[in-house]
Amino acid sequence: MLTLQSLREEQDRIIAALDKRHFDAREAIQQVLEWDAERRKTQAQLDDTLAQSNALSREIGGLMREGKKEEAEAVKAQTSNLKAQSSELKEQMQTLETQIHDALCHIPNAPHADVAAGRNAEDNVETFRSGDASTLEHHKKPHWDIAEQCQLIDFELGAKVTGAGFPFYRGKGAKLQRGLIRFFLEQADAAGYEEFIPPHMINPDSGFGTGQLPDKEGQMYHMQDDELYMIPTAEVPLTNIYRDVMVKEGDLPIKLCGYTPCFRREAGSYGKDVRGLNRLHQFDKVEIVQFAHPEESYATLDAMVEHVKGLLEALELPYRILRLCGGDMGFTSAMTYDFEVWSAAQERWLEVSSVSNFETYQANRLKCRYKGNDGKTHLVHTLNGSALALPRIVAALLENHQDDTGIRIPAALAPYCGFERIDF
């Protein structure tokens, strides 16, 4: 969430930035600032009351030690009024703090100055495209047909055993998954990201830390008996490693990566968007995460974008990069680049990666800070990106590297799969 300090100091800038999301923050911010002023006033009163209580208690302590019991009793009588006062003030404080917190939780991150205003995906800005329109393939067999024909993925079996959106991968389909995961992890490793295998379930504190809770509660699978959530992305456990941690300024940037399955309820999705591998309830992804110095975080974002580019180049897939407009960005992000690969059968672009800088929005929830040269503590900037999400990559590989007799596995990937072709 945004910091109170930033709301106080840069109210106008934040309101203007949030306008780019078509989020009118004027009223909410006004309200928060009012509550905050009240909170500060209340705290001053409370602190004062408590200070008086403490003074009397010390006095009583001194009198008791000297054995002046009656005098002590007399002083005790004075405390009851203060006690009632302070408990009332405490209650007021708590109410105000809760109100402020709840309100802050419902204000999205302020987009970076370079982010375009805009309502939806059509307003996103293409910042890079591999090749040009003439290099795009068309009229290919859709990946769901190939997956069935070559027995790579069994959607119906998944539907029987679990439900729609939980496919089985089999044979070369399974090996392709494993090969891609290893390929992505090795690339991340080479780029200096430390590999983790995190838990696949998280507690509510972690869900709050990265912003899934309370805003996206319904998107996660929830184990009610144990109050745990299935992770929607490795971002959540990886980023929460540094929840409530004071990092050393010299240790920044911290670079982590990890492969996990990701679980998403995807409530409300339907139609062609969910066909085949387009949208699944469980899918595999390698995630990269960085904790960066605020002054470096946009250079870091660029470096992460370059990393993902390298992966798509190696897979020889046609792709483009979009800088999302305000209206299409996630709640917690200050700037996001989406990567899309071409589906030669569906003849449309499929999102395979999202790389974001959250600035201090997550760090403020996580309380992940460093002590600067100035001796003060500052929030770090957090960033993450998919590198990469597998299903749509598989779809794109099957469709774009298709010829009359089968599928060619790109040379960079083949060693990880153990085969160079999938024959029809």
Added chain:
RNA sequence: GGAGGUUUGGCAGAGUUGGUCGAUUGCACCGGUCUUGAAAACCGGCGUACCGCAAGGUACCGGGGGUUCGAAUCCCUCAGCCUCCGCCA
């Protein structure tokens, strides 16, 4: 799942018959003296957050709640860790 123990500031480790304890001490760390430089020694500093222009105040000894004029110290509850038992990949 059952029984017992335990949880203190970056780490180690005091403090549990409630009362100058936000907390002794050591290490680590930062600054200074000394030194050509370093080490050693000595001196000083050294938790976090909030309120306040400041002086200063308030809160925090795993989390939450309670008893009390007053709690790191007593009670309840939840969680983590350790030991033993049970069950099991």
